Amino acid sequence: MAPRVIVVGGGLSGLSAAHTIYLAGGNVVVLDKQGFFGGNSTKATSGINGALTRTQVEHNIRDSVKQFYDDTLKSARDQARPDLIKLGHRDYVSGMMWKEKDKNKFPIRLVLNSKASNVLDFHTRHYSGRGLMKKITGQQLAKEIGCTPEHLQKTFQTYNAIAEGKQKDPWGKKFFHNLPLDINDDFHVALMEPVLHFTMGGVEINDKAQVLNQEKQPFEGLFACGELAGGVHGANRLGGSSLLGCVVYGRVAGDSASSYLFQHALQGTAGAAQRLGQISLHLDPSAPGRLTVEWANGAVASSAPAQVAAKPDTSAAAPKETASKAKAFSIPEKEYTMEEIAKHNKKEDLWVVVKGVVLDLTNWLEEHPGGVNAILNFMGRDATEEFEMLHDDEVIPKYAPSQVIGRVKGQKVTLEI
Numbered sequence: 579m580a581p582r583v584i585v586v587g588g589g590l591s592g593l594s595a596a597h598t599i600y601l602a603g604g605n606v607v608v609l610d611k612q613g614f615f616g617g618n619s620t621k622a623t624s625g626i627n628g629a630l631t632r633t634q635v636e637h638n639i640r641d642s643v644k645q646f647y648d649d650t651l652k653s654a655r656d657q658a659r660p661d662l663i664k665l666g667h668r669d670y671v672s673g674m675m676w677k678e679k680d681k682n683k684f685p686i687r688l689v690l691n692s693k694a695s696n697v698l699d700f701h702t703r704h705y706s707g708r709g710l711m712k713k714i715t716g717q718q719l720a721k722e723i724g725c726t727p728e729h730l731q732k733t734f735q736t737y738n739a740i741a742e743g744k745q746k747d748p749w750g751k752k753f754f755h756n757l758p759l760d761i762n763d764d765f766h767v768a769l770m771e772p773v774l775h776f777t778m779g780g781v782e783i784n785d786k787a788q789v790l791n792q793e794k795q796p797f798e799g800l801f802a803c804g805e806l807a808g809g810v811h812g813a814n815r816l817g818g819s820s821l822l823g824c825v826v827y828g829r830v831a832g833d834s835a836s837s838y839l840f841q842h843a844l845q846g847t848a849g850a851a852q853r854l855g856q857i858s859l860h861l862d863p864s865a866p867g868r869l870t871v872e873w874a875n876g877a878v879a880s881s882a883p884a885q886v887a888a889k890p891d892t893s894a895a896a897p898k899e900t901a902s903k904a905k906a907f908s909i910p911e912k913e914y915t916m917e918e919i920a921k922h923n924k925k926e927d928l929w930v931v932v933k934g935v936v937l938d939l940t941n942w943l944e945e946h947p948g949g950v951n952a953i954l955n956f957m958g959r960d961a962t963e964e965f966e967m968l969h970d971d972e973v974i975p976k977y978a979p980s981q982v983i984g985r986v987k988g989q990k991v992t993l994e995i
C-alpha cells in the first residue's frame with residue numbers, strides 16, 4: 579500500500595486538512611466515528627471572523643489585521659501564544675452569570691424585542707425550532723419572570739435611559755441596538771445557562787501544526803488542528819474565531835502533512851508504484867501508469883512507463899447489461915394524514931414531515947449530524963421550516979432515502995429530487 583496521510587476526524591479542521599492534502603496531490607483518507615462528516619462544526623450557527631473583508635470595506639467599517647491580532651491577544655490573556663495567533667473577554671458575560679447564580683438570582687433570560695428578532699431572524703427561528711427560544715408578549719414575559727407589568731416596564735425604561743447616556747450602566751455595557759424596549763411589544767426569550775461548548779486546551783502544537791512532546795520537540799509525522807489543538811486561543815477565544823481556527827490550522831496541518839509525505843517519497847525508500855500512489859491526484863484512472871502534468875500556459879507533458887508488464891486482455895467479456903444498478907430514489911405513493919402522523923411522537927416511534935414527505939426516523943436518530951434533540955423537537959410534526967434553514971433537498975435522498983415512507987395527504991410534495 580502506498581504511504582498516505584490519515585486524517586482522524588471529519589469536522590471543519592479535519593476536512594480543511596484533507597482538502598489541502600488532496601489539492602497538493604497527496605494520498606489521503608479521512609476517518610470519523612460518525613456516519614456523517616461535520617463533527618461539532620455542524621452545530622455552529624454564528625459567523626467566522628475576518629479582517630478587511632469585502633463587507634467591511636463596502637460599509638466603511640474600519641478594521642485591520644493588527645487590531646484583530648491585538649483583540650485575539652487580549653482575549654487569550656496570560657495563556658497567549660503569539661506564535662500561533664496569526665489571525666471585554668468572551669467569558670465576561672458567563673462569569674457574571676455564575677456570580678448571579680451564586681446569589682440565587684436565576685434563571686437569567688435572553689430577551690430580544692421585535693426589532694432585534696427581525697435582525698436575527700434566522701437565529702430566532704432556528705432556536706425556536708429547537709425548543710430553546712419562544713415568542714411571547716411583554717405581559718407574558720412579566721408573568722413568567724414573576725413581576726408586575728409595571729415593574730418590567732420600569733426596568734425597560736431604565737435600560738433605555740442607560741442606552742441614551744442618561745444613566746450609567748452598572749454592568750459596563752457600551753453598545754446598544756434596536757431600541758427602545760417597551761412592554762407593549764413581542765419578544766423572543768431564551769433561558770440562559772453557562773455551558774461548556776468549546777475546549778481551549780489540547781495537545782500542544784507549533785506554528786506548523788506539529789504535535790510537541792514534553793521537550794517541546796515535534797513527534798515525527800503527527801499533526802493536530804481544530805479543537806484538539808491547544809494554545810491557539812489561549813485562555814479564551816474571540817467569538818467567531820473557532821471556525822476560523824479550524825480553517826487556518828486545518829490548512830496549516832494539511833500543508834505540513836503533505837510536505838512530510840513528499841519528503842519521504844523522495845528519500846528513495848519507496849518503489850515506483852508507491853511513489854505513484856503518493857501523488858494519486860495527478861493520475862488518470864483511464865490511463866494506468868501514465869502521469870500528466872499541465873502548466874499554466876496550457877502546455878501538457880505526459881509520461882508513460884517504458885515497459886508494460888502485462889497488457890490488459892481486451893478480449894475479455896464485457897460486463898453484462900443486467901449488472902445491478904443503484905436503485906433510483908422515489909417517494910412512495912402511500913399517503914398519511916397529519917392526524918395519523920401526529921400519533922408517531924415518541925423516540926421509539928418517530929415520524930417527521932419535510933416538504934410534504936413523511937419520514938420514519940425511529941432508527942435513524944443517532945445518524946443525524948445535528949444531534950438527536952434537533953429531531954425530537956419535531957416528533958409527529960412538520961419540520962419543513964427548520965429543514966429549509968439548514969439543509970438542501972438533496973440530503974434526504976442522499977443520506978436517508980430508506981426513511982421516506984410516503985406523502986402527506988392533501989399536501990403538495992415540494993421536495994426537489
